[in-house]
Amino acid sequence: MTPDPLNRLVAQLAKLPGIGEKTAQRLAFHILRAPGEFAVDLSQAIREVKEKVHLCTRCFSLTDSELCGFCRDSRREERALCVVETFADLMALERTREFKGRYHVLHGVLSPLEGVGPEQLRIKELLERLNDSRVEEIILATNPDVEGEATALYLTRLLKPMGLRLTRIAQGLPMGGDLEFADQATLAKALSARRDL
Amino acid sequence: MRLLGLQLQDFRNLSQVQLLPSPHATIAVGQNGQGKTNLLEALYFLATLKPLRAGRLSELVKWGASNARVTGRFLLKGAEREISVEVGGGTRQAFVDGKKAASLEDYFGGVSVVAFTPDDLEVIKGGPDARRSFLDRAVFNRFPAFLRESREYARALKNRNRLLREGAAVEPAYLEAYDETLAKAGARLYARRRALMAELAPRAQATFASIGRTVDPAVYGYHPAHLSGDFSQADEAALAGALREALTARLRRDLDRGFTSVGPHADDVTVTLGGRSARAYASQGQQRALVLGWKIAEIENLEGAMGFLPLLLLDDVSSELDPERNAYLMNYLAKSGAQVFLTTTDASLVHAAAAQDTLWLSVSTGQVREGLPDVPA
Numbered sequence: 001m002t003p004d005p006l007n008r009l010v011a012q013l014a015k016l017p018g019i020g021e022k023t024a025q026r027l028a029f030h031i032l033r034a035p036g037e038f039a040v041d042l043s044q045a046i047r048e049v050k051e052k053v054h055l056c057t058r059c060f061s062l063t064d065s066e067l068c069g070f071c072r073d074s075r076r077e078e079r080a081l082c083v084v085e086t087f088a089d090l091m092a093l094e095r096t097r098e099f100k101g102r103y104h105v106l107h108g109v110l111s112p113l114e115g116v117g118p119e120q121l122r123i124k125e126l127l128e129r130l131n132d133s134r135v136e137e138i139i140l141a142t143n144p145d146v147e148g149e150a151t152a153l154y155l156t157r158l159l160k161p162m163g164l165r166l167t168r169i170a171q172g173l174p175m176g177g178d179l180e181f182a183d184q185a186t187l188a189k190a191l192s193a194r195r196d197l
Numbered sequence: 198m199r200l201l202g203l204q205l206q207d208f209r210n211l212s213q214v215q216l217l218p219s220p221h222a223t224i225a226v227g228q229n230g231q232g233k234t235n236l237l238e239a240l241y242f243l244a245t246l247k248p249l250r251a252g253r254l255s256e257l258v259k260w261g262a263s264n265a266r267v268t269g270r271f272l273l274k275g276a277e278r279e280i281s282v283e284v285g286g287g288t289r290q291a292f293v294d295g296k297k298a299a300s301l302e303d304y305f306g307g308v309s310v311v312a313f314t315p316d317d318l319e320v321i322k323g324g325p326d327a328r329r330s331f332l333d334r335a336v337f338n339r340f341p342a343f344l345r346e347s348r349e350y351a352r353a354l355k356n357r358n359r360l361l362r363e364g365a366a367v368e369p370a371y372l373e374a375y376d377e378t379l380a381k382a383g384a385r386l387y388a389r390r391r392a393l394m395a396e397l398a399p400r401a402q403a404t405f406a407s408i409g410r411t412v413d414p415a416v417y418g419y420h421p422a423h424l425s426g427d428f429s430q431a432d433e434a435a436l437a438g439a440l441r442e443a444l445t446a447r448l449r450r451d452l453d454r455g456f457t458s459v460g461p462h463a464d465d466v467t468v469t470l471g472g473r474s475a476r477a478y479a480s481q482g483q484q485r486a487l488v489l490g491w492k493i494a495e496i497e498n499l500e501g502a503m504g505f506l507p508l509l510l511l512d513d514v515s516s517e518l519d520p521e522r523n524a525y526l527m528n529y530l531a532k533s534g535a536q537v538f539l540t541t542t543d544a545s546l547v548h549a550a551a552a553q554d555t556l557w558l559s560v561s562t563g564q565v566r567e568g569l570p571d572v573p574a
Contacts, residue, residue, distance in 0.1 A: 110371065110374065110375075111356065112356045112357070112359035112360045112363070112375070113352075113355055113356050113359055117367075117371065118368065118371055145349075146349055146352045146353045146356065146378060146382070147356070149378050149381075150353070150356070150374045150375050150377075150378040151374070153373075153374040153377045153378060154370055154371055154373075154374035156374075157370040157373060157374060158370060183342075183345065184341045184342035184344075184345065185342040185344075185345035185346055185349075187342070188340070188342035188346075192433075
């Protein structure tokens, strides 16, 4: 008979995405056997992430203070604002180190099939935020799928009357020349949107 | 492209089949209900992942078995590939050389089939649905990207219909955003279908002229319903604009009914004979010739585009045709050099398509064996 506290830990770990019963057991034994303060540190890290991390009141990315690092950083360009679906998308854009403007995280896309409408996204907050800001360009960086496209078009309708410059990220082939691995629809689109040199 | 070997396991009533098809004609002979068509359907399913006859995936699995599997060894562009598909528990999984195929597009790298079945007549006699899927099958064979593009359109359409059902509560800008998404995806489908028809219609009309035994010319056409402007000349952006206009113009009606009434999903292919609807005015024989004209055009078109002939599957077609048209078809098959699979209840009907290297199969109560069936005394 395994002790109940161990069973409880395994059961909790197994609820994590991508973790099956076996892996959960392995992790639990690891935690149990790990030296020193590991288990205490882990539990504290888990507790803190829940207690301290919340949404930035301005851009709705993640932060442990009122405003996130991107909103507080005075070196970032205030004239460009990039709208993304999720915090993970924001992180992907940050990794490029190309974009020096600010962000706005919608927390989803418009999807009638999933029952997600404009009220469920941080769209009202985006409009409010633009009222007294120095933003000149808005980059719509939602995904190039049906819902992402519709969301970008919806935002275009709301934002166009404000006289801002609206841009949409381009789509096409991934860098690195893997033409042979691109799917046929992407390739067909890239071919029809070819440009003169 | 050539099929070198075919293996079936628990597919419909066929529990175990293994055969090495002829490079030209393979002919399965048997009485009705013995499993001839199942053999063709297995091959069709392998190439398209779709059942040939309407029904659910689970119907493809032999009664009492948990999985069905079809495996084909193909010679594709000079290399031998093993392609297989497994059905079980209501889902299907494709494998290429034993490895799971990640996407359908990977899988459809180069296998294409054109099937002739007695149900084809529905294309002339039946409703727009039958003609649309007939058309789209040909479009997909010709432009593989169409599979994904039509799925995108279907998704946009479902989303818009859901919004329509929510009715007056929906903010206009929200609906407009989906109108525009739908219009863009729809314009792509319009352009694909138009491109296919431009290639196919002249060939089909010419083929009909030689088999129709009719003075009146046949015309196959695709003209989207409720769309203003010159469809034949407009570019994709203009098509998207025209579809948006039509969506706006029909919005009130669509809101009342809760679905979208204009777009590629609601279009039809018109087939006329001497300017009159073939559905209403053509004789049974002329209707069969019209379908045959289309199919042969599709084969030639694919050969022109891909550089090789598709596999041809003919399910009991000869018994439906009059002797003269049947002779035309059999001669066409023999001359084309295509790899052909035929089923028939009467071997004498398809003799003209057979040659020295024909593989004859006899099918009886789910058993397939080589050779002609014994003639009952």
